[in-house]
Amino acid sequence: DTEVTQTPKHLVMGMTNKKSLKCEQHMGHRAMYWYKQKAKKPPELMFVYSYEKLSINESVPSRFSPECPNSSLLNLHLHALQPEDSALYLCASSGHRDAGKFFGPGTRLTVL
Amino acid sequence: SQQGEEDPQALSIQEGENATMNCSYKTSINNLQWYRQNSGRGLVHLILIRSNEREKHSGRLRVTLDTSKKSSSLLITASRAADTASYFCATDSTGGFKTIFGAGTRLFVKA
Numbered sequence: 001d002t003e004v005t006q007t008p009k010h011l012v013m014g015m016t017n018k019k020s021l022k023c024e025q026h027m028g029h030r031a032m033y034w035y036k037q038k039a040k041k042p043p044e045l046m047f048v049y050s051y052e053k054l055s056i057n058e059s060v061p062s063r064f065s066p067e068c069p070n071s072s073l074l075n076l077h078l079h080a081l082q083p084e085d086s087a088l089y090l091c092a093s094s095g096h097r098d099a100g101k102f103f104g105p106g107t108r109l110t111v112l
Numbered sequence: 113s114q115q116g117e118e119d120p121q122a123l124s125i126q127e128g129e130n131a132t133m134n135c136s137y138k139t140s141i142n143n144l145q146w147y148r149q150n151s152g153r154g155l156v157h158l159i160l161i162r163s164n165e166r167e168k169h170s171g172r173l174r175v176t177l178d179t180s181k182k183s184s185s186l187l188i189t190a191s192r193a194a195d196t197a198s199y200f201c202a203t204d205s206t207g208g209f210k211t212i213f214g215a216g217t218r219l220f221v222k223a
Contacts, residue, residue: 042200
């Protein structure tokens, strides 16, 4: 299985809502990533987990809270988001540092 | 934050022609990767070239890397309509994990 899955595909939420994005891979990859991508822009790194520990936080606002329950799962908890947080949120995994990444299809998030 | 620039920003060619995209970056790197993205969905990893390599091939793809000029190019030969997509270069600095993407080139291949 060489796939990264993400749920949901689309999410619309209000600024007071709490929601979660989920990501799963079964390739045995020990590094997992969250990226945010605005329209016609490149993906921007948000968080990196290595061996289920948070390795990199690119100064992301605390209204985004990542979680890595086990080596196959990665969550992104969302709370009190702003309309400017509307974007495509991409999850990725890699087998080791010096390797290409496998990306999921993304969750398209709209904050009203 | 973006690592560098890609050139051109957009490219329109006829099916069968070759497409060349360039990428420049700013810092020392461990490797450089190229990705394709269709219609704002997930990215697909195309090829990775390490900092001690100068050229790499994969099917219709040819990637070159010039670390002295901090630049790379991606050549797609005999392009097809299905190659229509955005192409991004991305760099891993020494230590890995922190992959930073360039601005991307939007390629349109006309049938």
